[in-house]
Amino acid sequence: MGKLRCSIRLIASLAIFLVCSAFAHSSDEELNALSLKPDVNKKGQSLYLSFCAGCHKKDLSGAVGFNLKDGEWIHGDKPTDILRNLQNGFSSAGMPGFKNAISLADQKAIVAYILSKREGFEQLTYQLYQLDSDDDYKIESKDIVASGRLKNNYLDFELPEIKHYMIEFSGQFHAPKDQPSFLYAEKAAGVRLELLVNGKAAKVSKYADVQRWPLLPGKQALTLRFYSNHAKAWVRNPAVYVTNAKDKIKLFPVSLRALAQSKDATFEVKAESAYLVEQKKIINLPPYSIAVGAPQKVNFSFNSRSCAVNALWLGDLLNIGPNIGGRGKDGSIPLGDWLYHSPQVLQPKIADGQVCQFIKYRLQGSPEFYFSLNGLQLKLVADTQVAEQITFNYFVLANPQEVTQLSFELPKVQANKLSVSSQEAVLTNERLQFDINKHAKFSINMAW
Amino acid sequence: MFTKKFNNLFSFICVCALTWPAGVGAAKSVYKPDGYQIQTVQTPANIRFHITGLDSDNKGDLYVATRIGDVWRYRQQTWSKFASGLHEPTGLLVDDDGSILVAHKPQLTRLVDIDNDGIAEDYIHVASGWEFHNDYHEFNFGPVKDKQGYLHGTLNLGFQGGYGGYRGFAYKVSPSGEFTPYSWGLRSPAGIGIHPNGDIFYSDNQGSWVGTSKIHLLEEGKFYGTPNSLNEAPGAKGRWQDQYTVAELDQMRETPVVLLPHGEIAKSPGNPEWDFTGGAFGPFKGQMFMPDLTMSNIFRVMLEKVNGQYQGAAITFMNGFQSGNIRAEFDTQGQLWVGQTARGWGAEGNKPFGLQKVVWDGTNPFELLDIKLTKTGFKLSFTEALDAASVNAAQFKVQQWHYHYHNKYGSDKVALKDIKVASVSLASDNKSVQIKLPLTAGKVMAIDFAQLKSQSGRKVSSGKVFYTLNQTY
Numbered sequence: 075m076g077k078l079r080c081s082i083r084l085i086a087s088l089a090i091f092l093v094c095s096a097f098a099h100s101s102d103e104e105l106n107a108l109s110l111k112p113d114v115n116k117k118g119q120s121l122y123l124s125f126c127a128g129c130h131k132k133d134l135s136g137a138v139g140f141n142l143k144d145g146e147w148i149h150g151d152k153p154t155d156i157l158r159n160l161q162n163g164f165s166s167a168g169m170p171g172f173k174n175a176i177s178l179a180d181q182k183a184i185v186a187y188i189l190s191k192r193e194g195f196e197q198l199t200y201q202l203y204q205l206d207s208d209d210d211y212k213i214e215s216k217d218i219v220a221s222g223r224l225k226n227n228y229l230d231f232e233l234p235e236i237k238h239y240m241i242e243f244s245g246q247f248h249a250p251k252d253q254p255s256f257l258y259a260e261k262a263a264g265v266r267l268e269l270l271v272n273g274k275a276a277k278v279s280k281y282a283d284v285q286r287w288p289l290l291p292g293k294q295a296l297t298l299r300f301y302s303n304h305a306k307a308w309v310r311n312p313a314v315y316v317t318n319a320k321d322k323i324k325l326f327p328v329s330l331r332a333l334a335q336s337k338d339a340t341f342e343v344k345a346e347s348a349y350l351v352e353q354k355k356i357i358n359l360p361p362y363s364i365a366v367g368a369p370q371k372v373n374f375s376f377n378s379r380s381c382a383v384n385a386l387w388l389g390d391l392l393n394i395g396p397n398i399g400g401r402g403k404d405g406s407i408p409l410g411d412w413l414y415h416s417p418q419v420l421q422p423k424i425a426d427g428q429v430c431q432f433i434k435y436r437l438q439g440s441p442e443f444y445f446s447l448n449g450l451q452l453k454l455v456a457d458t459q460v461a462e463q464i465t466f467n468y469f470v471l472a473n474p475q476e477v478t479q480l481s482f483e484l485p486k487v488q489a490n491k492l493s494v495s496s497q498e499a500v501l502t503n504e505r506l507q508f509d510i511n512k513h514a515k516f517s518i519n520m521a522w
Numbered sequence: 523m524f525t526k527k528f529n530n531l532f533s534f535i536c537v538c539a540l541t542w543p544a545g546v547g548a549a550k551s552v553y554k555p556d557g558y559q560i561q562t563v564q565t566p567a568n569i570r571f572h573i574t575g576l577d578s579d580n581k582g583d584l585y586v587a588t589r590i591g592d593v594w595r596y597r598q599q600t601w602s603k604f605a606s607g608l609h610e611p612t613g614l615l616v617d618d619d620g621s622i623l624v625a626h627k628p629q630l631t632r633l634v635d636i637d638n639d640g641i642a643e644d645y646i647h648v649a650s651g652w653e654f655h656n657d658y659h660e661f662n663f664g665p666v667k668d669k670q671g672y673l674h675g676t677l678n679l680g681f682q683g684g685y686g687g688y689r690g691f692a693y694k695v696s697p698s699g700e701f702t703p704y705s706w707g708l709r710s711p712a713g714i715g716i717h718p719n720g721d722i723f724y725s726d727n728q729g730s731w732v733g734t735s736k737i738h739l740l741e742e743g744k745f746y747g748t749p750n751s752l753n754e755a756p757g758a759k760g761r762w763q764d765q766y767t768v769a770e771l772d773q774m775r776e777t778p779v780v781l782l783p784h785g786e787i788a789k790s791p792g793n794p795e796w797d798f799t800g801g802a803f804g805p806f807k808g809q810m811f812m813p814d815l816t817m818s819n820i821f822r823v824m825l826e827k828v829n830g831q832y833q834g835a836a837i838t839f840m841n842g843f844q845s846g847n848i849r850a851e852f853d854t855q856g857q858l859w860v861g862q863t864a865r866g867w868g869a870e871g872n873k874p875f876g877l878q879k880v881v882w883d884g885t886n887p888f889e890l891l892d893i894k895l896t897k898t899g900f901k902l903s904f905t906e907a908l909d910a911a912s913v914n915a916a917q918f919k920v921q922q923w924h925y926h927y928h929n930k931y932g933s934d935k936v937a938l939k940d941i942k943v944a945s946v947s948l949a950s951d952n953k954s955v956q957i958k959l960p961l962t963a964g965k966v967m968a969i970d971f972a973q974l975k976s977q978s979g980r981k982v983s984s985g986k987v988f989y990t991l992n993q994t995y
Contacts, residue, residue: 282682341570351645353591353609353628361656362628378628378647398570398590401866402610403658434646436636 100182105153108182109189118187121180125172132389134191139169144326145194145227157185190251193316193326195227195296198245205238208304213240229329231300231311240301247296249289254319257296257328258286262312266301273297283309289316323357324396324404341395342409345369351441354397357405358415359385365406366441367391368458373408375415376454381430381445382421383454383466386413386485386492386520413492413522418485420466420494420518423505424448424477450477463521470514482506482518495519553819553841555983557804557885560843563859563877566594566601572875573861575614575624576849584853586877587611587624589863593633595640605633605642612712613664613675613793625662625675628654630695651701652677653687658866659710660689663724663793666716671697674740676711676724683730683750690751692724692740706755707746707775712848713793713812714740721832725791725812728784733925733933735788736778737812737823739832747775747927772927779832780823781925781966781990784932787836789816790867792848794823795858802856804882805891805905811839813847813860818871820847820860820880824892828993835893835989840880845873857881888980890971891953893987897995899943899958902971902987907952912975915943918957919970922991941967952977961994 108114123132129139136142145151149159160181163171172181203217217240224230229243249255257269257276263283269276272295276287289296302310314329327333343352345367352365359365362379367390375385389410396404424447433444433451443454451472457465482505484494498516499506508516565571571594575587584596585604593605593614604622613625622633622642630649633642654660657680664675673695680689691703692711710727717723722740726732731748738746745755749771752762759765766774782788792813797803810823819841825834846869849861858880865874891903920943923935944958957969972985 351607353607353626355609355656355658361654362650378650394590398610399865401658402589405656432647432650434644437643437645 100154100157100178102153105157105182105185105189108186109153111186114183114186115190117180118183118185118190121176121184122187125176126184129169134188142188143191143193145196145198151196153185153189156188157181160184192248193250194328195224195229195243195245195247198224198227198229198243200224200230200233200244201242202234202236203240203242204236205240205302207238208302210238211301211303226330228327228333229298229314231329231331234302238302240299242297242299244295244297247289247294249291249294249316250318250325251292254291255289255325256286256317256319257289257298257314258284258317258324259312259314259329260284261331262309265305265309265312266303267312268299268301270297270299271295286317323407335399339395339399339404340393341398342390343367343392343394344390344409345371345373349437349440350391351435351437352392352394352406354392354394354406355402355404356385356392356397357407358412359405360416363416364435364443365392366456368440368456368464370458370461371410372458372464373410374456374464376435376443377416377419378432378445379430380419380421381432381447381452382419382483384417384419384421385415386464387411387415388413388522413520414485414487418487419483420485420520421483422447422452422468423481423483424450444471446472448477449474450480463519466518466520468516468518470510473510478509478511480508480510482508491522493521495521551841553838553984555804555840555887555889556980557883557887558840559881559883560840561879561881562844563596563879565875565877570875571877572863572865573877574610574612574848574863576851576859576861577614577616578851578853578859579616579620580854582854584851584859585614585616585622586861587614587626588875589865591626593622593624593642602640604635604640605645610661612661613714615665615667615673617667623648623665623673625664627660627662630662630665630673630675648673648699649675649693649695649701651703652689652691652693653685655680655685655687657681657684660684661710661712663712664714665695666714666722668694668716668722669720674714674716674722676708676714676740677703678710678712679708679748679750686754688751688754690748691754703754704742705740705744705746706751707744707748708751709748712815713791715794715796715810717796718798723779723794723810725782725794727790728932730929730931731927733781733927734784735782735791737780737782737791737794737810738776738778741776744776745774747771768928775927777831777992778990779825779992780834780836781988782821782836783935783966783968783988785817786968786986787817787821787838787988788812788814788819790814790846790848793850795850795852797852797858799852799856802882803852803858803880805886809892811850811852811858812836813850815846815848815863815867816869817841818843818845818847818862818869820850820858826894828895828995831993833895833990833992835987837890837987838984841870843871843878845869845871845876847871887983888976888978889982889984890987893969893989895961895989895991895995896956899956899961900967900969900989901954901956902969903954904974904976904982906976906978906980908948908955909975909977909979910948910952912973913946913948913955915946915957917971917973918943918946920957920959921968922962922965924965961991963991963994965991967991 131137134142161173163169202220204219269287313332315324315332327336350367363375365375367373377384387408387410392406394406397406431446436442453469455467496518498513570590572589573586578584591608595604608626611624611626615623632646634644636643659681661678665673676692688703690708692705693703711724713725724740728735749762794810820839822839845862846864847860851859860878862876888906891905894901920941923938926933947956967989970986
């Protein structure tokens with residue numbers, strides 16, 4: 075009995091030692107440094123997808139589990155807080171601890187990856203200055219009437235409950251590292267807003283009711299100032315987002331109003347048991363793109379103006395929420411990873427300046443697209459039954475001009491990401507060339 | 523936290539609305555003619571059912587198109603989904619062969635149920651000869667079908683005037699599929715309808731170059747006042763800004779047959795729909811009924827031809843609908859169905875979407891039946907004989923004004939003036955009254971007759987009519 079009690083004490087002591095030693099060897103600085111190492115992040119991403127994505131989603135945006143990339147961390151946002159929570163889990167919330175499930179190095183890699191994907195503010199603070207009138211532009215420290223931390227790390231423009239004010243928000247900010255991005259404020263027509271990036275005034279662009287400023291990639295210090303002055307009541311709560319450069323896609327919300335709008339902008343459309351077709355505005359795709367989702371979690375888009383397959387992506391079909399909320403200004407977002415998208419296309423080519431005439435699509439099983447190119451009538455049906463590939467089957471329905479050769483422009487995608495082949499075609503100048511006299515039906519296969 | 527903030531956001535929006543200049547809060551009066559009730563139709567649970575296309579077939583089945591992109595059928599009080607995946611439809615027509623035509627942003631599409639299982643399999647391209655730029659404001663309204671089998675639709679301008687590609691045009695599609703844009707100068711033409719005599723009318727929303735919402739007779743080769751589309755009109759020689767002065771544009775533009783005073787009759791009118799129910803909907807036979815999104819109401823339009831040209835009047839019929847009314851449709855039973863949405867553009871009714879219908883129980887209401895221009899004033903006829911004691915000139919309050927034609931969004935009332943009624947004369951059957959007053963062409967005349975009484979002692983529910991006096995005799 076005494077031996078057993080001794081053993082239990084010994085095991086407990088050992089466990090405490092192990093936990094302590096784990097933290098003794100993991101500092102915030104170390105984890106932050108790891109988050110800057112591509113090899114660690116790559117490993118962390120792979121582990122994250124295996125162990126975490128089921129509950130926190132592949133893009134870390136949260137599902138059953140919390141969002142892991144925004145500024146809200148109710149269990150602590152320090153790197154060592156995140157590591158501790160990963161190790162211990164939250165059994166009451168259904169999250170297991172990974173302390174004994176994977177190695178400490180793997181745990182750190184996951185934390186490093188999570189840190190690398192961080193978005194938005196951290197350590198956000200505000201200072202509220204009371205002004206005397208609409209025309210009072212003199213800001214002095216004696217005007218400060220309130221200040222503090224914003225624990226959820228979102229800009230809150232409703233904090234001032236006074237008529238004349240300037241509110242200044244400051245904090246460290248995480249912008250995308252992999253693409254140019256902007257701080258984007260909408261519903262802000264005629265409002266005086268100033269942004270400082272690492273202490274320097276950023277150049278603003280204004281159009282319609284939008285103001286936007288370029289951000290640096292990665293982490294930076296931001297200060298945003300809002301002056302009430304002559305601003306009407308309805309422009310005192312701008313919706314602030316980070317957007318990308320090219321298509322002005324709202325990447326993530328930065329203000330509370332934008333956060334509320336974003337939560338209202340989720341409406342996921344998934345092809346669970348049958349094919350689905352959606353005609354919506356879709357990010358990265360031009361107008362007239364018709365999206366098709368297959369239950370095998372592969373999706374493509376057919377463009378009724380060009381007759382091209384102008385996108386292919388894995389996962390679920392679309393979040394159409396941004397396109398069906400409010401006035402529907404924003405594009406739907408594919409719920410998976412692109413294999414390619416416009417301007418990359420799989421497009422039949424019959425002549426320069428060819429005329430694509432869309433005829434119809436038919437929904438009976440896999441959608442059938444009917445169209446003509448300079449009179450050559452074709453039908454396209456995709457086959458998604460074989461795992462990790464899609465086959466585009468083309469049928470010649472009418473050939474009044476007696477066209478013999480039909481070539482296809484191919485999407486330019488890394489060979490290790492997507493391979494394109496056809497049994498009936500000859501590959502010439504990076505195009506597939508078909509003899510449609512011989513092949514009234516032919517196929518193009520894409521595998522990943 | 524989220525709930526708290528959402529409530530705050532809602533309050534914020536309300537503050538905005540209340541500060542709009544044209545009096546969102548103005549329509550607080552209840553307009554409900556005796557004998558008419560609004561009934562709410564249950565829509566499918568947990569489905570976003572913003573109805574922007576609405577038609578019924580000769581069997582009494584109702585078809586609706588929703589903004590999310592679905593088409594549903596309502597048969598014997600049961601909903602079934604007929605089609606899905608369309609791009610924000612804003613119009614639907616049941617064609618003679620039972621196929622369904624849907625106007626959505628990129629295309630006019632025909633839906634065909636090829637195996638009679640109640641679900642469309644074929645989504646057939648009918649027309650897409652305009653340009654769609656993925657802009658949220660590029661709506662495609664319609665279609666209506668004329669006696670020759672042509673389909674007609676109207677194309678909304680894009681945001682802040684748009685990007686060309688026949689935006690702001692009306693178009694037709696021949697039975698063989700030929701697309702023809704045929705008139706221009708439209709702004710936000712959210713409603714198009716065809717009278718059984720073949721005349722096509724459309725409504726346009728207040729905004730730049732549209733001082734107040736309006737109704738036009740739609741004819742080929744005409745310019746309807748919003749200049750953005752002039753760049754693509756036949757014979758265009760360059761930018762319209764370089765070609766025309768505002769005065770020239772004013773001369774070129776078509777005159778609306780009816781102006782809809784902002785905040786008093788309409789703010790965002792939908793489609794014209796005529797009562798050809800043979801009396802099943804009450805006494806307003808042959809009249810145009812039109813829904814309004816922002817005001818969540820239905821108003822009546824009484825047209826006549828003066829010197830060979832249409833003109834007429836508008837009067838509120840009913841209000842208090844649950845959401846924004848955008849589509850109206852009489853079915854074979856004489857019920858007036860109303861499709862509703864309030865997404866993106868707010869409405870008096872606080873529900874985001876829905877379907878209601880107006881039914882008549884046979885009670886004769888006491889309301890203005892019709893108004894006609896005379897050489898010296900107007901003749902107002904009523905659905906019940908008037909109490910002669912209530913009829914005198916002092917009981918009629920009349921004002922007139924006109925609107926600016928300019929690039930600015932909307933217009934104030936210009937040259938607003940009280941007009942004195944010189945005399946009144948009651949017809950021998952007491953059912954109509956002629957009022958004499960000075961008439962000035964080019965004005966809207968508002969005639970308030972709310973103090974009149976019927977022989978049974980009733981007062982009208984809707985006591986102010988707005989006549990667009992383009993011409994006098």
